[in-house]
Amino acid sequence: MAKIREKLYVSVPSLFRCPISMDVMQSPVSLCTGVTYDRASIQRWLDLGHDTCPATMQVLPSKDFIPNLTLHRLIRLWLLSAEPPSPDSSADSLHSLLRQIQTADDDLAGTLSKIAEFATTSGENRRKLAYFPGFDAAIVRALARCSSRIDASENVIYLLDSVLRENGNPEKIRRLIFDARQQCFDSMIFILQNGSSKSKIETVRFLEFLACDFQSSKSIAETQGLLSLVAGFLKDGGEELREAVLLFLGVVLVTRSAKVELVNCGVVELVSKLLRDCSSAKTAERCLRVLAVVATCAEGREAMAAEPSCAAAVVERVTKAVKVAAEDAVVVLWSLCCLSGNVKVRDDVAKRNGVAVILLVMQRGWEEHVRSMCVDLIKVLKGASKNNGLGLELGTYDTKTTHIKPC
Template sequence: MVKEELYITVPSVFRCPISLDVMKSPVSLCTGVTYDRSSIQKWLESGHDTCPATMQVLPSKDFIPNLTLHRLINLWIQSSTLRPGSNSPRLLPATPPAISEVQAKLLMEKVEREGCVDSLSKVAEFVSCCEENRKFVARFDGFVEVIAGVLKRKCVEIKALETAVRILDLILSENGVTEGLNKLILKSNQESKFLSAIVLILQHGSLNSKIKSVRVLDSLALDSESKRRISDSQDLISILLQLLKTNNNESLNDAVTSILTTISITRSVRSRLIENGIVEIPSNSLTEKSLKLLATLSTCSEGRSAISSEPKCAAAIVEKLLKLSKTGTEDAVTVLWSTCCLNKEEKVKEAVVKGNGVTKILVIMQREGEGNVKMMCRDLVKALRAVCKDWCLGSYETKTTHIRPC
């Protein structure tokens, strides 16, 4: 027979503000705040001259035993104890936040001083607990700076870098975090150290860490200057391309494709990606993220030529054409329009017609309102007219409300 375990709730006043454990020897500072003796001694002996809870400077580091609270705690413990031979009750864990503000300050100091995995892991565990905790640390003065600082240090072990990235990834959606990180890293001329840490994770980190590091990097590319600073890292671009070529994890590939699309704002970056065979990769496994990248590449002549010369690309796009979101559809039509109407590639036109692309383009044209997508679809129909043998497109009226062959 399984014995039931009993739990009791600890009154918050009985917990030490630093350790969150029930106080064994409560003592009060001159500020009136009570702590467990061992916890406050460690705080003061480490060189602090402030009250951890209020951060007031202490005119005196002396403390006195809080005898009244000590008696209350002892009475509470005695009344909570079961009869001899029974199971002892367990204390309920502290409700979130699982660490106090004082503990957070101590952890931050330790992370800033040592960057150790143990302290970072405690922070990561706390942050991953719930939304309340994420908001707590995002508002915590200096928190983001300390975690970002780990990624700008030299000779930090990979596990610490991975944990720091995990923490940042968890709080990216909190108000002001990405802007703060952007200013701390990409606007402070320290991006080379940060990007070196990201490269190290991409080379030697776990799969999840690689995904998170790319997501963090992508979130920091808020403006053209930030994108340029990221794209200037030759090692980073090479590793991202290598990951796309050798990795078959969809989440990682989507993250990598997204950041490559984000930083492809200059012709030189796009040219470099094209020279390294970027067009061949999404042709084998087309996703909406890779369609966005292809649409970006198709804005330059080298990109259009590369897409046109890849035989699988147009066929893969046509096959997905009616299965995409509105944004994905726009990107797909943009790529087909760029290759068929701007480059006028006959092989691409043939691939589109062969995949029943004309019908699909007509369907898209009919369901779209007036706009760029509809205009590109009209141009595509005209460009494909000569190739299509089975449809009498010469008399097709693009303003009709029904699709039917003549």
Template sequence: MGRDELCITVPSLFHCPISLDVMNSPVSLCTGVTYDRSSIQHWLESGHDTCPATMQVLSSKDFVPNLTLRRLINLWTSSTSSPSPADLEEKVIVWMEEINSAKFERCLDSIVEFVSRGEVNRRFLATFDGFLETIVGVLSVNGMQIRVLETVIRILSLIVLENGVNEKLHKLIFKSYPNSNCLPSFISILRNGSLESKMACFTVLESVTTDNESKRFIAGVENNFLPVIIHLIKIDNDDQELHDVVLSFLIAVSVTRSIKSQLVQLGIVEVLSNIMSSQNAAISVVEKSLKMMSIVCTCADGRSALSSDQKCWGGDSEETNEGLENGNGGCRGGAVEHVLFVQG
């Protein structure tokens, strides 16, 4: 397994000023400048009597080993060198054993660091026999600490786009139910996690919710998942990036009449009209809101809720009418009327 070279930055202090390579045997001249021994020896033996970096005339051509710098270089080299496949396998096996023993403190952070270093590492871990089963198993444990759940979701979000991972995760998350249920862990993060973790949740969920069966499962009333999502975009009404991923997910899962009706009952029309009437809403968020509005209007409940939402129609206020004329008031200048017209 090769090292992802783009992930490694050599400290400038470790470079020889002459060869520009990492120094094998750093030595210092009387000027205080350090060079690799072979490079400075060649310079001096060529008849030069100056320090190459400063061009000062040397009072002495003697040099002394820079033992401190040599020790730092050796430590850095050992920490960044590419481990063999056997060493990597042993490391992942140890991580899996620690996870199974609920020793999360060190191993999960180490896994995040490992997969963050590049595609090669992500691919290795994603295809390692039993790793996905082990890490997903953490999500099915009741009462797991939120920090542990957040770290697991971050790991999954980093590897979910690797070839074949979303199919495996789909089976692990949905096909193993009711023996294991991961949704409470996702809900816990969406309620109590950081913004980054919430975003990672939707990255994973949208990637693995790939068929109508899983979409119906996600939207099942007994799972209490859709209410959490609607509440999320109601309270985080200023975060455009979060709105964008939430709406993408809702568009993806709204495939049945019952799901659409449930969203309407949860107040999705009011949420969408608030977004579309906001002057601060990003264009992509407005477009997805309009798409979501057109989806819920394919059911009678959706059309009824939309026709009775005064903010969608703009009312009779001068401010709203002026906004409609300028194309930025009410629900973006007649967009909702267009939705109802298209939906009949």
């Protein structure tokens, strides 16, 4: 009986379970506290507005997380050894499908459709595909070859997003994509232009996954026509697509030229209006991130100063936002009122009880550079408040805000 039970039950190492879902982690990522969670679980936790580590309840100074590649490899090896092959996913059939992807141009769409259908059946099937030797390289080659076939392109992007982004080897996938950069990006642009709303969301999400460091973000941003195409969805896309776009823009804008391109596309006006009108805390946080990034270039600050709803919307959100988003809001206000010294914006912020708002924000406890920005804001808003008849008296502060490198 004991031997039968050993065959029926597999003991999952506790290290492989997500502390939130208690399931085996598909894409383990670590917070700044050192605790590792499954990406989907911790993202849901953070999207709900929490600013603490679920396991330790420590307040998070940063909500960023990084892939735990060592644990990811260990889980992959364990799954390969622990899971017996199922009849509908034999090695022979998968090998056959991969050969068809590589050789059968005429039926590429049909072959990809079969693989996508297999992947949608279960998480186990998606893991089997991700871990199957040669699958990632075959799918990337398929992406490079289907820049004019929307049915094939949509199935490829589904497999990249739902199978490889969640379960694959991140380093290898990114290397394969950037090795065939032009063809792959042509196909993704084709999907963004012609695909369904679902495939557009998957494409933007996968682009955000690719933008893991400065060089990859720069390469994506320099792809001709991509940024303006994606930014357009802030106006014409649905809520889920807009949120994916905001998250993508928040990580890909690493160069001045990329920021200027987006400013020229009207992104400041679009994001400001979204921030003003949205009811979702997650959307507001992502709007503040984009504005904080754009505020680091002179053209961005000029556009924000000229947009009537921008500063007002930021002041309205700053006290309601989680800590990381509130820091982004402070960066925007400091950039406009202190760095640019825009009198109109400064007066507008002061009239909206800006001094009281910043004083309230300062009570949350900040690192020195954020506190310095808050104190700088109080200095300049104090004078504006007096001019507006508010008569607020504050002490004298001496600060150094050298952490921001405006361009």
